[in-house]
Amino acid sequence: MTKADIVNEIAREKGLEKVEVQAVVEAFMESVKGSLIGGEPVYLRGFGSFIIKHRAQKAARNITRKTTITIPAHDIPAFKPAKSFVAQVKVK
Numbered sequence: 001m002t003k004a005d006i007v008n009e010i011a012r013e014k015g016l017e018k019v020e021v022q023a024v025v026e027a028f029m030e031s032v033k034g035s036l037i038g039g040e041p042v043y044l045r046g047f048g049s050f051i052i053k054h055r056a057q058k059a060a061r062n063i064t065r066k067t068t069i070t071i072p073a074h075d076i077p078a079f080k081p082a083k084s085f086v087a088q089v090k091v092k
Contacts, residue, residue, distance in 0.1 A: 003025060006025060007021045007022050007025055010025075032050050035050075036050060036051075036052055036077050039052060044082075045082070046082055046084055046085065047081070047082055047085055048079055048080055048081040048082045048085055049079070049080045049082075050077065050078075050079055051077075051078050051079075051080060052075050052076070052077060052078070053075065053076050053077075053078045054073065054074075054075050055073060055074050055075070055076060056073050057070060057071065057072055057073040058070075058071050059071075
């Protein structure tokens with residue numbers, strides 16, 4: 001499902017204009033991104049959490065050149081689904 005599909009489905013189900021739904025979806029995504037960039041996780045009860053995961057520095061191998069490179073420590077955004085959400089998906 002794409003963002004356009006989400007907008008179309010919400011507009012159809014709620015009887016709203018696609019332009020309005022598009023603006024709300026975009027604002028939601030910008031809000032989540034802004035919170036994560038600021039280091040603050042986003043918790044959506046019953047759905048899941050958007051969090052920042054820290055990856056430690058590690059050594060990696062370039063097997064074609066037979067060299068070792070160091071990958072620096074970094075943070076990445078991640079999504080952790082709620083237990084109730086996971087249970088609903090497992091039922092299928």
